[in-house]
Amino acid sequence: MTTLHIEHAVTDFETWHSAFERFAxxxxxxxxxxxxxxxxxxxxxxxxxxxxxxxxxxAAGFLEFLRTRVWTTRDNSPALVGTAHTRLLETVHTG
Structure with missing residues (x-):
């Protein structure tokens, strides 16, 4: 299992969340x-x-999609502030 972890600032959560849902x-x-x-x-x-x-x-393929098709266009990523911080994480243990 691999997790694509993303962190970023937003100007308005509801605007950001609506855009997130459009990409379901x-x-x-x-x-x-x-x-x-x-x-x-x-x-x-x-x-x-x-x-x-x-x-x-x-996970890496979707990160590339985000970097090249989503985050580069204001219409696709409204309310984002600055650059997203990302990491690909491998699950090694759960409890």
Whole structure:
């Protein structure tokens, strides 16, 4: 299992979330098995997203899609501030 972990600031959570939901078909097509959205309790203008994939190749492919097709266009990524911080994480243990 590989997680694509994304963090970034947003100007308006509801605007960002609406855009996120528009890409549900793309997530499904890319192999996202499930996702989690979190916000720090002391910073509602920041989001942390974990997208779960069966393997690293699918996660890396979707990250490339985000970098080249989503985050480069303001219409596709309204409310984003600055550059997203991303990591591909391998699950080594759960409890």
């Amino acid at each position: 078909p793309a997530r499904t097509e890319a192999g996202v098995l499930e996702y989690t959205i979190r916000r720090p309790s002391d910073d509602p203008a920041y989001v942390l997203i974990d997208l779960e994939f069966s393997d690293e190749a699918h």
